[in-house]
Amino acid sequence: MTNKVINDFSITVGTENGSGSQTSNLTILRAIFKMGIPVTGKNMFPSNIQGLPTWYTIRLSKDGYTARRDEHEIVIAMNPKSFARDVADVLSGGVLFYDDSIKMPIERDDITVYPMAIKQIIKEAGIASNLRTMVSNMVYVGILAEMLGMDMDKIKTALDFHFKGKEKPVAINMDVIKASAKWAAENLEKTDPFYVEPMDKTEGLIMADGNTAAALGAIYGGVQVVGWYPITPATSLVEKMNYYLPQLRTRKDGTASYAIVQSEDELAAVGITIGGAWSGARAMTSTSGAGISLMGEYVGLAYFSEVPIVIWNVQRMGPSTGLPTRTSQGDLNQAHYLSHGDTKHIVLLPGSVGECFEFGWKAFDVAERMQTPVFVLSDLDLGQNQWESKPFEYPDAPMDRGKILWEEDFEAFEAKNGKWGRYKDVDGDGIPYRTVAGNRHEGSSYFARGTGHDPFANYSEDPEVYVQGIDRLNLKYKTARKYVPDAIIDNMDGAKVGIIAYGSTDPAIVEARDLLLAEGLKTDYLRLRALPITDTVEDFIRDHDKIFIVEMNQGQLREIISLEMPKESTKLVSSTLNNGLSLTAEWIRDDILAKKEN
Amino acid sequence: MARTNNIGLTKNDYKGAPTTLCQGCGHNSILSQVIAACYEMDMVPEDIVKFSGIGCSSKAPTYMLKRSFGFNGLHGRMPALATGSLLGDHTLTGVAMSGDGDSASIGMGQFKHILRRNVPLVYIVANNGVYGLTKGQLSPTSEVGLTLKKQGTNQFEPIDICLEAMASNATFVARSFAGDPKQVKTLIKAALRHNGTAIIDIISPCVSFNNQDSSVHSYAWGKANEFPIHDISFIPARDEIMVEDFEEGTTQSVTMHDGSKIQLKKLERDYDPTDRISAVQIIEEAKANNMLLTGLIYIDPDRPSLMDILNLPETPLNRLPVEDLRPAPDTIQAINAAMF
Numbered sequence: 001m002t003n004k005v006i007n008d009f010s011i012t013v014g015t016e017n018g019s020g021s022q023t024s025n026l027t028i029l030r031a032i033f034k035m036g037i038p039v040t041g042k043n044m045f046p047s048n049i050q051g052l053p054t055w056y057t058i059r060l061s062k063d064g065y066t067a068r069r070d071e072h073e074i075v076i077a078m079n080p081k082s083f084a085r086d087v088a089d090v091l092s093g094g095v096l097f098y099d100d101s102i103k104m105p106i107e108r109d110d111i112t113v114y115p116m117a118i119k120q121i122i123k124e125a126g127i128a129s130n131l132r133t134m135v136s137n138m139v140y141v142g143i144l145a146e147m148l149g150m151d152m153d154k155i156k157t158a159l160d161f162h163f164k165g166k167e168k169p170v171a172i173n174m175d176v177i178k179a180s181a182k183w184a185a186e187n188l189e190k191t192d193p194f195y196v197e198p199m200d201k202t203e204g205l206i207m208a209d210g211n212t213a214a215a216l217g218a219i220y221g222g223v224q225v226v227g228w229y230p231i232t233p234a235t236s237l238v239e240k241m242n243y244y245l246p247q248l249r250t251r252k253d254g255t256a257s258y259a260i261v262q263s264e265d266e267l268a269a270v271g272i273t274i275g276g277a278w279s280g281a282r283a284m285t286s287t288s289g290a291g292i293s294l295m296g297e298y299v300g301l302a303y304f305s306e307v308p309i310v311i312w313n314v315q316r317m318g319p320s321t322g323l324p325t326r327t328s329q330g331d332l333n334q335a336h337y338l339s340h341g342d343t344k345h346i347v348l349l350p351g352s353v354g355e356c357f358e359f360g361w362k363a364f365d366v367a368e369r370m371q372t373p374v375f376v377l378s379d380l381d382l383g384q385n386q387w388e389s390k391p392f393e394y395p396d397a398p399m400d401r402g403k404i405l406w407e408e409d410f411e412a413f414e415a416k417n418g419k420w421g422r423y424k425d426v427d428g429d430g431i432p433y434r435t436v437a438g439n440r441h442e443g444s445s446y447f448a449r450g451t452g453h454d455p456f457a458n459y460s461e462d463p464e465v466y467v468q469g470i471d472r473l474n475l476k477y478k479t480a481r482k483y484v485p486d487a488i489i490d491n492m493d494g495a496k497v498g499i500i501a502y503g504s505t506d507p508a509i510v511e512a513r514d515l516l517l518a519e520g521l522k523t524d525y526l527r528l529r530a531l532p533i534t535d536t537v538e539d540f541i542r543d544h545d546k547i548f549i550v551e552m553n554q555g556q557l558r559e560i561i562s563l564e565m566p567k568e569s570t571k572l573v574s575s576t577l578n579n580g581l582s583l584t585a586e587w588i589r590d591d592i593l594a595k596k597e598n
Numbered sequence: 599m600a601r602t603n604n605i606g607l608t609k610n611d612y613k614g615a616p617t618t619l620c621q622g623c624g625h626n627s628i629l630s631q632v633i634a635a636c637y638e639m640d641m642v643p644e645d646i647v648k649f650s651g652i653g654c655s656s657k658a659p660t661y662m663l664k665r666s667f668g669f670n671g672l673h674g675r676m677p678a679l680a681t682g683s684l685l686g687d688h689t690l691t692g693v694a695m696s697g698d699g700d701s702a703s704i705g706m707g708q709f710k711h712i713l714r715r716n717v718p719l720v721y722i723v724a725n726n727g728v729y730g731l732t733k734g735q736l737s738p739t740s741e742v743g744l745t746l747k748k749q750g751t752n753q754f755e756p757i758d759i760c761l762e763a764m765a766s767n768a769t770f771v772a773r774s775f776a777g778d779p780k781q782v783k784t785l786i787k788a789a790l791r792h793n794g795t796a797i798i799d800i801i802s803p804c805v806s807f808n809n810q811d812s813s814v815h816s817y818a819w820g821k822a823n824e825f826p827i828h829d830i831s832f833i834p835a836r837d838e839i840m841v842e843d844f845e846e847g848t849t850q851s852v853t854m855h856d857g858s859k860i861q862l863k864k865l866e867r868d869y870d871p872t873d874r875i876s877a878v879q880i881i882e883e884a885k886a887n888n889m890l891l892t893g894l895i896y897i898d899p900d901r902p903s904l905m906d907i908l909n910l911p912e913t914p915l916n917r918l919p920v921e922d923l924r925p926a927p928d929t930i931q932a933i934n935a936a937m938f
Binding site (some may be wrong): 030033158161206207208212216219220221222224225227244248249251253254255256257258259260261263264265267268269270271272273274275276277278279280281282283297298301305361386389391392393394395398399435436437438439440441442444445446447448449450451459 | 672678707
């Protein structure tokens with residue numbers, strides 16, 4: 001046997017969609033996580049409920065790299081429909097586990113092959129016939145655990161979590177896993193080099209998906225009115241709100257401090273959200289793909305009438321219906337400029353599950369401070385996959401409700417500043433003072449509209465008034481630079497080349513920089529966390545000879561920065577791949593090396 | 599000194615900016631009745647919030663209730679805006695102005711879904727059977743055979759707002775005629791006290807583009823063919839005493855959510871507006887007989903509203919203190935523990 005490979009390989013499971021394999025895969029992922037090994041799981045699933053092939057890849061990395069890899073050292077082939085491909089996908093020197101009822105050729109002599117007697121194991125485990133299909137995927141959990149040396153206690157911990165402590169399903173699944181492990185010990189001879197061994201690298205970390213984090217963040221941010229419409233992969237965000245709101249936000253008298261409405265479409269979803277925000281409630285919606293297009297008209301109204309809403313876009317592949325179950329960063333431009341007639345929006349770009357939580361609450365502060373729609377661009381990879389994360393941190397700042405005037409503020413405001421006007425710039429920062437429907441002060445009301453208006457919200461077709469209004473909106477957008485989360489920079493001594501990226505590509509960039517360093521290329525890294533770009537971003541770009549902008553679209557951030565900084569545009573190089581899969585470090589390395597001298 | 603209502607306000611306090619709608623437009627007449635109803639009902643203007651979509655009808659809120667907040671939203675999408683806003687502050691009384699294009703064409707989806715949710719809102723459809731602001735195109739409520747200058751003759755069956763409302767399980771369905779201000783005002787008063795979406799489809803002649811005497815949306819046709827199903831009066835909860843004597847057996851009284859009453863005095867026929875089947879039948883009959891049937895067609899005062907279903911607190915959401923919005927610091931540990 002060659003040298004042991006410990007805690008540094010990928011496992012891919014090929015199953016059929018709807019076969020219940022997700023429980024098995026998450027159990028493996030979580031057990032490895034609880035063993036203290038840095039681990040990441042990527043679900044590659046079809047837009048289908050039952051029947052099509054689906055894959056789940058688990059990467060263990062003793063060095064803490066959590067990006068997706070293209071290579072699979074270990075493949076577990078459970079699906080006849082994808083069998084040939086799954087066999088071919090095993091890395092040379094790797095391992096194939098397969099359901100021995102699949103009678104198809106395996107023409108590989110460079111890999112270890114372990115058949116799994118799934119039917120026999122299930123039968124001998126004494127599982128009731130109506131439950132057999134459901135638990136048969138647990139067989140590969142048990143066999144893998146035995147062959148890799150996984151900790152049975154941690155598997156039990158993972159199942160307890162999955163079944164929320166319900167004893168019966170845990171016991172049934174555990175029985176199957178144990179029987180399978182026993183079968184493997186008795187029938188398979190270990191000839192491969194792959195092992196897991198306990199580490200202490202995940203201590204104090206949690207494992208969660210970005211949509212759950214975003215939902216919780218919004219709850220701690222005081223979300224009150226939500227209009228939404230189901231769409232993959234954003235749906236679970238509001239579903240998690242529905243789950244956690246009752247326990248976190250029920251008032252002492254038993255009433256709800258929030259209102260969630262599943263609306264008839266995305267047009268209504270964002271309309272409800274805008275209505276709520278206009279009345280002074282903290283309001284948001286979440287969507288993806290087509291949903292964002294449908295919201296376009298209403299977002300323009302919120303922009304022009306200056307209503308603070310939060311829109312989460314858990315991005316998926318486009319254009320059009322695209323690939324609903326694949327990840328992308330294709331909506332950056334769309335979010336930034338959404339709606340007709342010259343609009344520009346604030347966009348927040350969370351790069352981790354922890355930031356999904358943080359921006360979950362912060363987005364409301366930015367929106368209310370700036371009185372405008374704020375987009376938060378997550379993506380399917382961040383939103384739906386399980387990621388290691390530092391525990392969620394309680395908001396470190398009090399809520400910022402922005403320049404809002406209630407009855408008691410109104411007179412003081414007018415005494416100091418003269419007659420109030422909804423769109424009057426009093427402080428010179430482009431942000432007016434707002435009142436909200438429900439303010440009972442006589443004189444606080446105004447008529448909001450999507451039509452042209454003067455500082456007092458009266459209809460106006462006067463060209464000068466119009467230009468003044470737009471100038472103020474632009475000034476306001478500039479002011480936003482002070483309020484959005486600033487970029488984060490990580491430098492290497494002596495680097496002349498910069499990398500700019502954002503969102504879920506962060507782990508791949510981090511790893512790629514190490515790979516590039518091994519090739520002798522030092523890089524500085526700026527992780528963008530919002531639009532508009534800040535001084536930090538401008539300085540970073542000026543300070544480097546060449547900037548690679550890595551993104552999962554056709555170069556949208558490069559376009560945006562080129563517009564903002566035309567003089568610097570020639571040093572911006574696009575490094576883009578948009579194929580529905582999250583980026584790998586190897587691809588980024590190769591692309592940057594290939595473009596380095598151009 | 600000008601006359602005041604019971605809360606010391608003059609009618610002027612309920613007015614808006616001077617109308618820019620055409621002289622003689624039915625919408626102006628509807629506006630006057632909204633103003634009169636709110637004045638007579640002693641509504642505090644700051645307790646009212648106005649909504650509209652896009653179109654001539656939707657310009658109307660500018661010309662009434664200047665002391666109330668208002669939002670002139672998007673074409674056909676007013677119901678969502680109103681829903682969200684009233685969730686933000688459910689202590690407000692919502693008054694919405696829409697039109698036949700706004701509600702029965704581009705906004706049909708939102709029209710039906712707000713009814714399904716029963717959001718408390720006075721929802722007036724100023725129905726003139728024509729697109730006015732874009733200068734005279736056919737509307738979804740234009741009758742078959744209506745001929746417009748640049749559009750030719752309509753070949754398509756019109757949509758009946760009240761029938762659509764019935765199909766969507768609306769809890770308050772009324773039809774009226776802008777040329778019958780007394781009835782319009784009474785229906786608005788009742789609608790203001792309804793705990794749910796109150797649809798009032800008001801035939802409102804367009805003097806510029808659709809007022810040929812033969813048109814079912816004209817003054818002449820309306821005056822000649824209006825057929826009130828009852829003589830309707832509204833008694834606010836504060837007025838305990840019956841205002842009129844009714845003959846036994848000829849009146850029906852419907853008690854509203856807040857204790858106020860709608861009195862319906864029988865005219866030609868017995869009609870029970872709490873009966874869904876009769877309501878649908880009477881709409882279809884009127885259509886078959888080419889009549890403009892007006893009055894309270896259907897009412898269910900007891901169905902829970904969206905706000906009831908969502909278990910909202912007495913204090914509106916927009917006034918909840920920060921303690922109700924941000925969970926306490928110690929909860930975060932339990933949340934992290936609930937993650938894996």
